[in-house]
Amino acid sequence: MAKDIKENCGLFGIFGDAEAVQKVYFGLYSLQHRGQESAGIASSNGEFMQCYKGMGMVSRVFRRGSGLLEKLANPIAIGHVRYSTTGSSKAVNSQPLMSEYSRGQVAVAHNGNLINAALLRDEYEAYGSIFKSTSDTEVIIHLLAKPTHVSKPDPLAHVLNHLQGAYCLLFLFTDRIEAARDPCGIRPLCIGRTEKGGYVIASESCALDMIGAKFIREVEPGEIVTLDKSGLSSRFFVKPGIVTPAHCIFEHIYFAKQNSTIFGENVHEFRKKLGRQLAIEQPADADVVIPIPDSGTSAAVGYAEQSRLPFDMGLVRSHYVGRTFISPDQKLRELEVKLKLAVVKETVGGKSVVVVDDSIVRGTTTKGKIRTLRQAGAKQIHMRVSCPPLRFPCFYGVDFPTKEELLANNRDFEQIKEFLEVDSVGYMSLEGMLSCAVLPAQSYCTACWNGKYRIPVDIPVNKFSMEHHQKHMFDDLPQTNE
Numbered sequence: 001m002a003k004d005i006k007e008n009c010g011l012f013g014i015f016g017d018a019e020a021v022q023k024v025y026f027g028l029y030s031l032q033h034r035g036q037e038s039a040g041i042a043s044s045n046g047e048f049m050q051c052y053k054g055m056g057m058v059s060r061v062f063r064r065g066s067g068l069l070e071k072l073a074n075p076i077a078i079g080h081v082r083y084s085t086t087g088s089s090k091a092v093n094s095q096p097l098m099s100e101y102s103r104g105q106v107a108v109a110h111n112g113n114l115i116n117a118a119l120l121r122d123e124y125e126a127y128g129s130i131f132k133s134t135s136d137t138e139v140i141i142h143l144l145a146k147p148t149h150v151s152k153p154d155p156l157a158h159v160l161n162h163l164q165g166a167y168c169l170l171f172l173f174t175d176r177i178e179a180a181r182d183p184c185g186i187r188p189l190c191i192g193r194t195e196k197g198g199y200v201i202a203s204e205s206c207a208l209d210m211i212g213a214k215f216i217r218e219v220e221p222g223e224i225v226t227l228d229k230s231g232l233s234s235r236f237f238v239k240p241g242i243v244t245p246a247h248c249i250f251e252h253i254y255f256a257k258q259n260s261t262i263f264g265e266n267v268h269e270f271r272k273k274l275g276r277q278l279a280i281e282q283p284a285d286a287d288v289v290i291p292i293p294d295s296g297t298s299a300a301v302g303y304a305e306q307s308r309l310p311f312d313m314g315l316v317r318s319h320y321v322g323r324t325f326i327s328p329d330q331k332l333r334e335l336e337v338k339l340k341l342a343v344v345k346e347t348v349g350g351k352s353v354v355v356v357d358d359s360i361v362r363g364t365t366t367k368g369k370i371r372t373l374r375q376a377g378a379k380q381i382h383m384r385v386s387c388p389p390l391r392f393p394c395f396y397g398v399d400f401p402t403k404e405e406l407l408a409n410n411r412d413f414e415q416i417k418e419f420l421e422v423d424s425v426g427y428m429s430l431e432g433m434l435s436c437a438v439l440p441a442q443s444y445c446t447a448c449w450n451g452k453y454r455i456p457v458d459i460p461v462n463k464f465s466m467e468h469h470q471k472h473m474f475d476d477l478p479q480t481n482e
């Protein structure tokens with residue numbers, strides 16, 4: 001796919017490790033697929049905090065030889081990589097967001113989307129609160145600092161109960177890290193243990209593997225996990241009966257890395273199962289199965305296994321292409337597709353080809369890839385998609401195009417086939433997709449396929465929901481150092 005849908009964000013935190021900041025750096029590196037717009041690290045020596053963040057990938061923000069990691073070196077640290085889902089892509093919105101309030105310093109890193117952030121912000125602004133960013137995350141700091149909340153027996157639990165939507169959060173206080181996951185557990189968050197006995201929290205288990213930490217368990221929906229000098233402790237901020245899991249199954253289909261375990265299951269294995277199920281539901285009379293790399297690769301392996309067709313690489317992705325700019329005409333757009341994905345003529349020439357991808361969003365990039373396969377001599381092209389047709393936007397932390405822009409909105413399969421210029425098109429059924437998962441079907445969010453939003457969305461939110469508040473204030477700023 002499907003870069004038309006952008007990942008959300010990645011979190012990594014570690015307590016009580018002499019190399020905490022270095023480990024956060026490597027942890028963020030392995031979570032880079034979750035967000036490439038900005039990166040940041042906040043650390044504490046037990047008394048004071050520091051934070052550095054900036055625009056771009058981890059390797060750009062924390063350049064080798066910059067000395068930044070050495071300056072931040074402290075035994076408690078959290079980090080964040082961001083793709084903006086609320087608040088535009090500007091330095092002022094990069095995270096962790098660090099602030100000082102009546103209880104001292106705090107830094108917050110967030111993965112998800114708060115659907116009531118604009119309402120809360122309006123409420124606070126009406127009482128004179130001043131916001132520095134247009135990100136939904138800043139609202140949490142204002143909630144935390146409110147005097148009537150500070151005086152509660154468990155201020156953090158009290159604050160979390162005001163939030164609606166998807167959130168995995170890391171809070172760095174000078175003496176501890178607190179990690180929280182929303183009561184639906186929409187985004188993944190897990191706990192690991194280092195060889196030296198320290199604790200780590202990360203969005204995906206691939207980041208634990210990266211630093212040699214062992215996966216212990218996931219943070220439960222509605223749970224707060226505290227890492228401090230006594231070790232790890234846990235409490236719930238909602239009653240167990242209120243916890244109704246709605247894990248984002250799109251994490252399994254597209255966002256998460258193949259070597260991660262999320263929602264109780266390895267991502268690559270899950271995608272292979274999808275591929276097998278797809279071959280059962282949507283067989284094709286063909287010579288070879290090829291994936292759209294890299295997102296369709298695991299499903300294509302499963303499809304080939306089940307259908308007993310050979311698996312081969314018909315498209316090869318270039319790993320060295322940076323961002324290309326909006327191309328003004330069709331010819332240049334086709335060149336752009338070729339730049340990113342090259343065809344292996346020997347694999348597809350004169351053959352009937354099954355092309356497997358994880359999803360189709362707008363369909364324009366898929367159409368470009370199909371054209372390059374035709375130009376390379378593919379005789380027949382059968383498009384197979386390992387999830388159902390996407391028809392609804394996401395309000396829980398994924399930046400979707402509008403409903404009208406989605407290929408499957410108001411188009412039947414025949415029209416999709418014509419648009420893509422393929423010989424046949426076959427999507428996975430919703431039931432088939434859910435049958436591949438280890439948890440019961442009702443444990444997953446499937447709103448972008450069936451429009452059933454588990455957390456009601458009264459006012460649809462998007463990336464720019466809070467922009468009107470500070471339209472003129474933030475043009476592209478240089479990197480920030482707090």
Ligand code: SF4
Pocket residue numbers: 186247248249250251393394395396397398445446447448449
């Ligand atoms: S709407 Fe789709 S992308 Fe968004 S949380 Fe639900 S399953 Fe995930």
